[in-house]
Amino acid sequence: MDEMLKEELAEHFDNLANIDLIANESFKPLYESLVRTLKEYFEREE
Structure with missing residues (x-):
């Protein structure tokens, strides 16, 4: 996942x-x- 997107989501x-x-x-x-x-979804994506 794009690092910038990750930071924005955090x-x-x-x-x-x-x-x-x-x-x-x-x-x-x-x-x-x-x-x-949302957290479960994005944690699964990693």
Whole structure:
């Protein structure tokens, strides 16, 4: 995978990890599920 893309994705995951600060509690489980799915997908790609 392209190194620059990897760094950009890592940055997005870091931002999503701070979801507590920006998301309404009712949306949090949805975001967490999305992040988990994306992480699993990209980890499988490597």
